[in-house]
Amino acid sequence: MEEGHAQKNKISRKDFLKLGSLAGLALAASGLPKAVLADDEAKKDTGKVLWKEGDDILLRMQDDLNRALLKPLKERKWAMVINVRKCVGCFACTIACKAENVTPPGVVYRRVLDLETGKYPAPKRDFVPVLCNHCEIPSCVAACPVKATTQREDGIVDMDYKKCIGCRACLNACPYGSRQSDFGQFYTNDTPATQAYELRPSFEYKKEWPRVKGKSPIGNARKCHFCIQRIERGELPACVTTCVGKATYFGDKKDNSSFVSELLAKNRVMRLKENLGTEPRVYYIGLEEVQL
Numbered sequence: 001m002e003e004g005h006a007q008k009n010k011i012s013r014k015d016f017l018k019l020g021s022l023a024g025l026a027l028a029a030s031g032l033p034k035a036v037l038a039d040d041e042a043k044k045d046t047g048k049v050l051w052k053e054g055d056d057i058l059l060r061m062q063d064d065l066n067r068a069l070l071k072p073l074k075e076r077k078w079a080m081v082i083n084v085r086k087c088v089g090c091f092a093c094t095i096a097c098k099a100e101n102v103t104p105p106g107v108v109y110r111r112v113l114d115l116e117t118g119k120y121p122a123p124k125r126d127f128v129p130v131l132c133n134h135c136e137i138p139s140c141v142a143a144c145p146v147k148a149t150t151q152r153e154d155g156i157v158d159m160d161y162k163k164c165i166g167c168r169a170c171l172n173a174c175p176y177g178s179r180q181s182d183f184g185q186f187y188t189n190d191t192p193a194t195q196a197y198e199l200r201p202s203f204e205y206k207k208e209w210p211r212v213k214g215k216s217p218i219g220n221a222r223k224c225h226f227c228i229q230r231i232e233r234g235e236l237p238a239c240v241t242t243c244v245g246k247a248t249y250f251g252d253k254k255d256n257s258s259f260v261s262e263l264l265a266k267n268r269v270m271r272l273k274e275n276l277g278t279e280p281r282v283y284y285i286g287l288e289e290v291q292l
Contacts, residue, residue, distance in 0.1 A: 060259050061236055061251055068252035069234060074153035078226055078281065079253035080237075081263045082129055085286040086247035089114060089127035093239035093248065100227060100238040102202040102211065105185045109178075109224035110239050117291045126290045129239075129248065132157060132178040132224035133272065133280030143173030149221075155281055156226050159205065161216035170221050175276055184218040203229045226250070253281070 048066070051059035068076045089112060097103070097110045113128040134157050140149050141157065148163035149170050171179045188195045201210045202217070206229050209217055227237035235241075240250045251260035263269070263285065270287040271280040 057246060057249075057259065058236065058241060061240065061249060064251040064255060064258040064260070065231060065236060066234060068255060068258075069232070071252075075254060076154040077253045078134070078155055078231070079251065079260050079264075079283065080131075080226070080240075080281065081249040081260050081269065081283045081285065083247045083249075083285040084126060084128050084290055086245040087112070087127040087129060088245045088247075089125075090244045092242045092244050093129060096238040096242035097224070100202075100230070101204055102198070102200050103222065104182060104198070104211075105187055107180045107182055107222050109222070113292075115290060115292070128284070128287070128290060128292070130176065130178065130272070131239075131282065132174075132226075133176055133278070133282045134226065136279035136281065137277060139173040139175065139276075139278060140170040140179065143169045145169060156228060157223070158225065158228075159221070159223065161205070161209065161220045164216070164220040166219045166221065168221060175273055175278065176280075179221050179223045182217050182220055182222050184213055205229065206232060 049063055051057075051063050068078075091112055094108060094110050094112055098108070101109060103109060110129055110131045113126075113130060115126045115128065116123060117126075118124045134155055136155065138149075138151060138157050141151055143149075145167065146163050146165055148160045148165070150158050150160070152158050166181065168181060171181065186194050186198045188198060199211050201208045203209070204217070204225060211218070227235075227239075230237060237250055240248050249260050249263060251258040253260060253264070255261060264283060267285045268288070269283040269285055271283055274280075
């Protein structure tokens with residue numbers, strides 16, 4: 001089913017104008033003032049239907065998001081589907097995520113594995129994006145000694161930077177290597193001046209976090225959070241809106257009419273390390289064809 005949509009995913013000027021803030025650069029979005037992050041902003045225009053058959057699939061996911069935001073938190077279950085057959089290894093999602101969340105060196109919420117198998121003249125190259133899986137049974141939550149890592153009613157694995165003591169117990173507990181420590185580094189260290197773009201505050205978890213030595217999130221564990229600050233103001237995650245190959249999909253798994261629910265129902269999907277029993281909420285199409 002998703003292949004049929006892919007053929008129609010050439011975005012028109014009309015679709016582009018519909019996307020509005022979704023088509024904006026993640027860098028610009030990350031610098032929005034605190035007022036934009038207010039919860040009631042997410043309720044604006046949520047009843048307006050953007051997508052119709054043949055439109056860009058981002059518009060359908062936007063409709064799914066708007067519809068989900070009208071429901072109580074406990075009635076939503078966010079999930080992500082990644083089609084590795086469509087991932088072209090452009091790393092746009094990685095860069096968009098870093099810009100949105102102002103992550104420093106050594107902190108990457110969304111990595112893309114570059115895997116090469118086979119030999120000349122028939123080598124094969126695959127790209128597999130990996131991130132926090134927002135597991136239904138998250139080992140990181142149980143491992144945190146100060147309850148800085150919790151799970152929201154909508155399934156997102158949340159963090160409280162103020163409670164985090166930087167002990168790294170969650171890093172050791174995560175079987176997916178999806179958490180890193182923020183050691184306060186800058187990309188422009190050892191240059192004449194630290195650049196202003198690295199000193200911008202981030203708005204993770206719907207709060208403003210200035211990048212100041214000795215203050216959170218410096219010293220804390222950090223991870224993907226499905227762009228809470230975006231989805232709760234009515235925007236899709238940065239990695240979804242910037243995916244060149246339209247390989248990443250996001251929505252409410254409890255909504256049977258959502259695009260992610262349709263993909264899960266009509267495709268063979270796999271999750272990473274399913275044998276561990278953590279029940280990840282990130283699903284992959286085509287992963288069986290990849291040698292990890």
